[in-house]
Amino acid sequence: MMLQNVSAPSFPPALFRDFAAAPSAAGEVAQARPGVGNGRRSDAAGGGAIVLREVCKTFPARGSDAAVEALADISLDIPSGEIYGVIGRSGAGKSTLIRTINGLERPTSGEVIVDGVTVNRLDEAALRAERRKIGMIFQHFNLLSSRSAFDNVALPLELAGLSRAAIRTRVDRLLDLVGLADKRDRYPVELSGGQKQRVGIARALATDPKVLLSDEATSALDPETTRSILALLARVNAELGVTIVLITHEMAVIKEICHRVGVIEAGRIIEEGPVAEVFAHPRTTTARSFIGSLPGREIPASLAGRLTDDPAGARQSVLRLTLTGETASQPLVTRLARELGIDIALLGGQIDSIGTLPFALLYVGVPTAAWASGAVGAALDAAGATTEVIGHVL
């Protein structure tokens, strides 16, 4: 599936610029409720928008159920303006992690610092005020069915005590921003999943947050709607400067918009890095299996049943080549064939990009004798390809 280079067609670029330049609702909120928002600034916060230090969360035992260590010593440093993806299987701790960042869960130990404020040390009133700087969107949208699109987006501003006129101006701008100006009076039941999520995004942006948390926000959507919502989030990040943390169980989502990714398993971040780096050189079985689950990554079905581990008597050796950046754009296969005087069969794979970085994963067949001589491996190494032998064909 090619998920790159998707644009969200429903809002003009100028709108984002206007919106970014508009007076901040957070500023209006602070004025509307003097005294609220008294989160203590942490000197130890560091430069990141979101910093987690040795965060643990254990849910205590209940009845016959044992205690659950949902987060085990998580440290993260997510700089301002980044889109950071957390990928993990069901039960890995993703939701607990994201709920800990916005203070819905208090860590058992460790520190959670958002935009310089140590969230886990705030009392309830200060935490409520702090959450205005942290927007959140959900898999099932969490809209109020009795309120129109307009009134759903207006709700956080009503709670913050803004005037009706200020609310109207701001909500209209937000609905324009997410491409829903023509749906302002529609109720959730009258909206598609993608439209509901756009309302969710507008509502999350209402208080002008620095950080947006996305909890499987595209998991209930079809692939095309997913692409348009991710494109909207990418623009919110690029043009409004909002730091985004998203959790997902889909590597396609990570590949589409994230700058960095953390792989979570059993409450621990087991692997982390720039998305292109993790794609090119996954270090853990879990990361490899998430990447392998992307369309085009699997061993072609026509080969899978015929591969043997033993090169003796084999005619062809099957290699999986991972090529990134400039290497992916080189005429590597034809050059190799010419220089080594061998035939190379293209058996499957995918040519794609991660962000702006070209990325290719190719399955090729080379004569087993040439592979055994080491010449093919040396030439591929020299060209910057990552090479794995996945088997031989008789």
Ligand SMILES: Nc1ncnc2c1ncn2[C@@H]1O[C@H](COP(=O)(O)OP(=O)(O)OP(=O)(O)O)[C@@H](O)[C@H]1O
């Ligand atoms: N309130 C709670 N009380 C007790 N255990 C909990 C609670 N919330 C989560 N857990 C447990 O913590 C672990 C992590 O759960 P979490 O919901 O964070 O995982 P997840 O990665 O988001 O899973 P999914 O993708 O299925 O939503 C699980 O074992 C879960 O059962």
